[in-house]
Amino acid sequence: MFKKFKIPDATIGRLSMYSRYLWEADEKGKNTVSSHDIAQATGVTPAQVRKDLAYFGEFGTRGVGYNSKELYNYIMKILGLDKRWSIAIVGAGNLGRALSQYKGFQQRGFDIACIFDNDPKKIGKKIANIDIYSLDLLEEKVKELNIVLGIIAVPAPAAQDVADKLVNAGIRGIINFAPVNITVKQNIFVRRVDLAAQLEYLTYYLEESR
Amino acid sequence: MFKKFKIPDATIGRLSMYSRYLWEADEKGKNTVSSHDIAQATGVTPAQVRKDLAYFGEFGTRGVGYNSKELYNYIMKILGLDKRWSIAIVGAGNLGRALSQYKGFQQRGFDIACIFDNDPKKIGKKIANIDIYSLDLLEEKVKELNIVLGIIAVPAPAAQDVADKLVNAGIRGIINFAPVNITVKQNIFVRRVDLAAQLEYLTYYLEESR
DNA sequence: AAAATATTGTTAAAGTTTTAACAAAGATTT
DNA sequence: AAATCTTTGTTAAAACTTTAACAATATTTT
Numbered sequence: 316m317f318k319k320f321k322i323p324d325a326t327i328g329r330l331s332m333y334s335r336y337l338w339e340a341d342e343k344g345k346n347t348v349s350s351h352d353i354a355q356a357t358g359v360t361p362a363q364v365r366k367d368l369a370y371f372g373e374f375g376t377r378g379v380g381y382n383s384k385e386l387y388n389y390i391m392k393i394l395g396l397d398k399r400w401s402i403a404i405v406g407a408g409n410l411g412r413a414l415s416q417y418k419g420f421q422q423r424g425f426d427i428a429c430i431f432d433n434d435p436k437k438i439g440k441k442i443a444n445i446d447i448y449s450l451d452l453l454e455e456k457v458k459e460l461n462i463v464l465g466i467i468a469v470p471a472p473a474a475q476d477v478a479d480k481l482v483n484a485g486i487r488g489i490i491n492f493a494p495v496n497i498t499v500k501q502n503i504f505v506r507r508v509d510l511a512a513q514l515e516y517l518t519y520y521l522e523e524s525r
Numbered sequence: 526m527f528k529k530f531k532i533p534d535a536t537i538g539r540l541s542m543y544s545r546y547l548w549e550a551d552e553k554g555k556n557t558v559s560s561h562d563i564a565q566a567t568g569v570t571p572a573q574v575r576k577d578l579a580y581f582g583e584f585g586t587r588g589v590g591y592n593s594k595e596l597y598n599y600i601m602k603i604l605g606l607d608k609r610w611s612i613a614i615v616g617a618g619n620l621g622r623a624l625s626q627y628k629g630f631q632q633r634g635f636d637i638a639c640i641f642d643n644d645p646k647k648i649g650k651k652i653a654n655i656d657i658y659s660l661d662l663l664e665e666k667v668k669e670l671n672i673v674l675g676i677i678a679v680p681a682p683a684a685q686d687v688a689d690k691l692v693n694a695g696i697r698g699i700i701n702f703a704p705v706n707i708t709v710k711q712n713i714f715v716r717r718v719d720l721a722a723q724l725e726y727l728t729y730y731l732e733e734s735r
Numbered sequence: 736a737a738a739a740t741a742t743t744g745t746t747a748a749a750g751t752t753t754t755a756a757c758a759a760a761g762a763t764t765t
Numbered sequence: 766a767a768a769t770c771t772t773t774g775t776t777a778a779a780a781c782t783t784t785a786a787c788a789a790t791a792t793t794t795t
Binding site for chain 2: 358422498509514516520
Binding site: 321323325326360362363366376377378379 | 784
């Protein structure tokens with residue numbers, strides 16, 4: 316379908332930003348947007364916007380711009396967001412709880428199917444009406460609820476073990492919030508989100524700029 | 526001190542990973558590590574490790590490797606983590622609450638000085654023993670508590686306004702969890718962390734790989 | 736209807752980052 | 766103590782990403 320050549324990773328992240336702006340523009344009745352409009356709203360250059368889109372096809376009209384709604388739909392399809400995805404969260408600690416209740420996932424097409432934890436005090440309870448199950452039920456529930464993505468929100472020492480279990484259960488992609496590298500077999504996609512490291516970029520640049 | 530040339534942004538993120546591994550290695554009594562050890566543990570190549578470190582100096586001994594503790598200390602200094610930093614969290618919703626209680630910040634030298642929200646029901650209360658104040662007190666508290674970094678954990682429509690207030694109060698760096706671009710004046714460092722976008726990388730690659 | 740203006744898609748150039756290769760230097764073995 | 770092995774720091778090449786320029790095409794103005 317797509318992928319004529321290798322697409323920069325950063326392009327994918329920008330497409331996500333563009334789509335949010337396009338939705339907003341369309342909501343406000345702005346039917347047509349230019350690469351300049353998109354660039355302005357998302358903090359990149361117009362050339363970058365056009366280049367990013369050009370990887371996937373020709374979506375605009377020269378002299379005119381892009382149809383907001385139409386380009387939104389194209390990008391959502393590129394990102395695989397023309398359908399909904401079921402995800403599981405492993406770890407019902409503070410972070411896991413917050414992620415379970417985070418509205419931003421729903422809005423973008425992600426349904427949290429269930430939560431896993433191995434604390435007997437938590438198993439059987441619910442967070443925001445989502446069931447918490449024992450990790451022993453992982454494989455069963457992944458199949459039953461057609462879960463494709465997993466979020467690891469457990470302490471670092473447990474992360475690799477949880478990752479192995481997710482992969483064994485048949486999950487295809489993982490977001491890892493534990494500040495540790497996890498290794499998985501080929502064809503499983505992993506993204507590490509290290510919250511403290513985000514602050515460390517700031518402190519590095521603050522130190523450097525003085 | 527550092528910065529002979531432009532340092533890749535990704536290098537900073539990797540230094541953060543390296544430092545976590547070095548701490549662990551030292552704890553386990555592994556006094557010396559090679560670039561290969563670090564690479565293995567963090568999922569990069571040995572050449573990458575050596576290149577990253579070379580931007581900042583010569584820390585190893587040929588034929589031997591690096592002293593774990595010593596390299597850890599160097600990297601922590603590079604990242605500005607040889608001292609502690611005070612941060613404020615704006616937004617006491619689910620995400621703000623979770624971040625307020627996240628142990629990973631403390632461990633890396635970040636102290637959450639206070640939380641801001643404009644919901645009268647929340648103001649005056651505490652989360653994990655941290656005070657919640659009205660946004661009106663932002664400027665005062667930033668000065669009083671020597672707060673340098675801010676975390677935006679409010680809904681997207683409020684993010685730009687909060688960013689402006691943080692900057693006016695004298696904050697130097699911002700992590701923005703709202704899925705929207707914020708603009709700030711020069712010399713203020715911003716990092717956007719878009720949680721849903723992380724999932725969208727996965728769905729993009731899953732679609733692409735079939 | 737011609738000229739001016741707007742804006743895309745594409746190509747080439749510039750810039751950045753990663754990878755690979757290897758000389759230099761220390762440790763270990765024979 | 767010579768030879769071999771290990772591992773860094775550095776240099777050069779390769780790969781990748783962004784920026785800039787501009788022809789192509791549509792719209793608006795004169």
